[in-house]
Amino acid sequence: MTEQIKKIVSDSKAARWTALFIVAFTMFAGYYLADVMAPLEVLLQKQLGWSGTDYGWFTGAYGWFNVFLFFLIFGGIILDKMGIRFTGLSAAAVMVLGAAIKYWAISTDSLEGKSMTILLWTFPTQVWFAAFGYAIFGVGVEVAGITVSKVIVKWFTGHELALAMGLQLSIARLGTALALSTSLPVALYYQNVAAPILICLLMLIIGLLAFFVYTFNDKKLDKSVAASKVGIITEPEEEFRVKDIISIITNKGWWYVSILCALFYSAVFPFLKYATYFMVNKFGVDENLAGMIPGLLPFGTILLTPVFGNIYDRKGKGATIMIIGSLLIILVHLLFAVPILNHYSIAIVLMVILGVGFSLVPSAMWPSVPKIIPQRQLGTAYALIFWVQNAWALMFVPALIGWVLDNYCITGQSIVDGQTVTTYNYTIPMLLFMIFGVTSLFFAFLLKIEDKKKGYGLQLPNIKK
Numbered sequence: 001m002t003e004q005i006k007k008i009v010s011d012s013k014a015a016r017w018t019a020l021f022i023v024a025f026t027m028f029a030g031y032y033l034a035d036v037m038a039p040l041e042v043l044l045q046k047q048l049g050w051s052g053t054d055y056g057w058f059t060g061a062y063g064w065f066n067v068f069l070f071f072l073i074f075g076g077i078i079l080d081k082m083g084i085r086f087t088g089l090s091a092a093a094v095m096v097l098g099a100a101i102k103y104w105a106i107s108t109d110s111l112e113g114k115s116m117t118i119l120l121w122t123f124p125t126q127v128w129f130a131a132f133g134y135a136i137f138g139v140g141v142e143v144a145g146i147t148v149s150k151v152i153v154k155w156f157t158g159h160e161l162a163l164a165m166g167l168q169l170s171i172a173r174l175g176t177a178l179a180l181s182t183s184l185p186v187a188l189y190y191q192n193v194a195a196p197i198l199i200c201l202l203m204l205i206i207g208l209l210a211f212f213v214y215t216f217n218d219k220k221l222d223k224s225v226a227a228s229k230v231g232i233i234t235e236p237e238e239e240f241r242v243k244d245i246i247s248i249i250t251n252k253g254w255w256y257v258s259i260l261c262a263l264f265y266s267a268v269f270p271f272l273k274y275a276t277y278f279m280v281n282k283f284g285v286d287e288n289l290a291g292m293i294p295g296l297l298p299f300g301t302i303l304l305t306p307v308f309g310n311i312y313d314r315k316g317k318g319a320t321i322m323i324i325g326s327l328l329i330i331l332v333h334l335l336f337a338v339p340i341l342n343h344y345s346i347a348i349v350l351m352v353i354l355g356v357g358f359s360l361v362p363s364a365m366w367p368s369v370p371k372i373i374p375q376r377q378l379g380t381a382y383a384l385i386f387w388v389q390n391a392w393a394l395m396f397v398p399a400l401i402g403w404v405l406d407n408y409c410i411t412g413q414s415i416v417d418g419q420t421v422t423t424y425n426y427t428i429p430m431l432l433f434m435i436f437g438v439t440s441l442f443f444a445f446l447l448k449i450e451d452k453k454k455g456y457g458l459q460l461p462n463i464k465k
Contacts, residue, residue, distance in 0.1 A: 008224040015217070016155040020164055022214040023148045024171040026092055029207035030141035031175035033099050033200035034062070039184040039276040039291035043193050046419040048106075054127045056402015059273050061131030062138040063395030066387060075143035076383020077242065080376065084151055085215040087379075091143035092208040098137025099201045105129035107194035142390060144211075146382040151214075153370050153378055155221065161462045162318075162367035166309025169362055170302040177298035180272070180291045188288065244377045248384060253372045253456060256447040257365060258388045260322065263440035264361050265393040267329050267433045268354070272297070273398050274405075278426045281411075282336075283344045293347050300355025301362075308363035318364040318458040319448035325360030326444050328353055329437035337430035361440075364458075371456045397436075401429050 010016045037044070037059070044050040050058075066072035079087040105111065105126055114125040123131075148168060156164040183196035248254055275294035279285040285293065312318050332354040335341055373381040409424045451458040 008228050009217075009221045010155045010159070010224075015220075016159065016164075019155050019214060019217045019221075020152065020168060021171070022210050022217065023088070023151050024168045025210045026088075026144060026207035027141075027148055027168065027172040028175040029200070029203040030095055030137075030144060031172040032179045032203055033095070033102075033137060033197070034141060035176045035179040035272060036183045036196045036200050038273050038294070039180055040187055040193055040196070041274070041277045042280070042287055042421055043184065043187055045421055047193050048126065050124070050127065052402050052406045052422065052424070054123060056399045056405075057121070057123055058127055058131045058134065059270075059402070060395045060397075060399035061135045062398075063390035064131075064135040065139050066142055066390040067395055070387070071139045072142050072146075072383050072387045072390060073380070075139070076146055076380040076386075077245075079143070079147055079150060079379030079383070084147055084154070085218050088144060088147040088151075088211050089208070089215065091140045091147060092204070092211045094140030095137055095144065096140075096201070096204045096208055098133050098135070098140055099197070099204050101133030101136060102130050103133075103194060103197045103201050105133055106197055107192070138390070138394070142386050143383075146379055146386055149366060149369075149382050150379050151218075153375065157370065157375075158464050160310070160313055161370070162309035162312040162363060163306055164309075165366045166306035166359075166363045169305050169366075173298035173301045173305075176272070177295050177302065180276070180298065181295035184276070184288065184291050245380060245384075248373060248377055248381050251372065253447065253450045253454060254369075254381060254385075256443050256450055257369060257372065258385045260326075260361075260440050260443040260447060261365060261385055262388045262392040263436045263443065264326060264329065264365075265389055266397045267333060267436040267440065268297075268358055269393055270397040270401055271333075271429075271433050274401060274426070274429065277424070279344070279347060281424050282342055282426055283347045284342070285344050285347070293344070293351055296348065296351045297355045297358060300352055301359045304356060304359035305363045308360055309367065312364050312367060313462040316458075316460045316462075318368050319444065319451055320459070321364040322361050322444045323441065323448065325357045325364075326437055326441035328357030328360070330434055330441065332357065333430050333434035333437060337427050337434065339427065361444075367462060368456070368458050371458060401432070404428055404432070 041050075041052075041055050044055060075087065075091065078090075108126075111124070111126040111129060115122055116125045116128050118128065149165070152161065152164045152168060179196070179200075186196045186199065187193050189195075272294055276287075276291045279290040279293050280287050283293075308321060312321060332350045335346070335350055369381060369385070370378060405424050405426075408428055409426065411423050411425050413420050414423055415421070447458070450456075
């Protein structure tokens with residue numbers, strides 16, 4: 001009997017929270033680079049001559065390889081077959097490679113005045129190479145994301161699962177907040193739009209080293225799990241098989257989570273890519289300060305996502321939490337679209353509300369996946385969800401918004417620091433973001449109905465007493 005009550009490493013609060021914070025730093029560095037260009041749209045126009053379509057194309061490149069070449073799905077399969085340590089280190093190295101290419105493309109003068117045509121699209125060569133680096137980085141950071149999700153499930157199942165996922169998201173979004181609030185001041189200080197990207201590259205190298213440190217913790221956990229089973233007859237764990245993909249994509253609950261995720265993030269992440277210049281155009285905020293208001297959103301989620309995750313852990317109501325979050329997203333974008341609401345104080349209030357909604361849905365959505373999908377399939381299940389998210393929210397929608405702005409929303413041009421800059425009316429993009437929120441609400445209700453049918457336990461607490 002004594003063998004059956006042996007504790008494993010993850011039973012130690014100190015051990016599991018240490019493991020969490022190590023891998024969370026890697027994601028913090030990744031999120032910093034993912035959003036570092038968002039406040040630089042005007043500077044890209046002035047220093048590099050990028051158009052709104054150029055910027056939208058570059059931003060949408062994040063998902064190219066993940067979506068069209070299925071690298072993210074392959075990453076999930078590799079995670080389930082090869083394990084956390086191999087996949088995490090590989091993903092962190094790919095992030096560094098992509099960031100290095102992106103930095104070179106933005107900083108070099110050798111591409112100036114050149115253009116390239118690939119398939120049917122012609123863009124400046126600099127845009128193509130920056131997009132190529134961003135696409136490589138996108139593979140790394142998304143595979144790192146699913147790996148960290150599986151790390152948390154591994155260490156926190158039966159413990160503070162939603163709280164741990166919430167804290168990881170909070171630390172990662174601190175990277176987003178710092179990117180939105182610091183990248184423009186850094187670029188202006190050095191008079192170089194590439195300067196913030198160099199800082200990102202150095203952070204990602206540190207993030208790679210941090211994950212390397214984590215691998216030693218992961219080995220200790222595996223050894224303690226093996227030791228705890230000595231003398232106990234157990235059924236061998238069923239290994240992941242490629243045909244398990246079929247069981248995932250035929251699971252209606254998984255589809256509802258995937259589509260909810262894609263639609264919800266379509267109303268948030270692409271909005272953040274354009275939010276800084278939106279503040280300048282509609283609310284008259286000084287361009288040097290405009291990134292501070294969108295920066296409120298991730299700062300708010302840093303505090304609130306763990307709070308809502310803790311509520312889910314202890315009280316349940318995961319599906320209900322997702323419904324409330326979707327409602328708040330709809331409200332915010334509807335009010336952003338109203339022309340007469342154009343005082344900067346309105347923008348601040350709405351951004352805070354958006355932060356609450358953005359905290360509610362992920363705090364319940366990601367911890368709900370292990371209730372729907374077996375653990376041996378989790379890497380692939382998360383990868384497929386991220387693939388749907390990449391295809392829609394991170395690739396198609398930013399390019400769509402850039403195209404809509406250039407074709408339907410130009411209001412004129414202005415002179416900023418001696419440079420001609422295009423001005424826009426953002427009403428149509430805000431209404432598009434609101435439509436994404438309405439559709440995400442619909443799928444949140446479908447998920448709640450499916451939970452009642454299948455008994456996933458989305459409305460039940462995560463902590464087992």
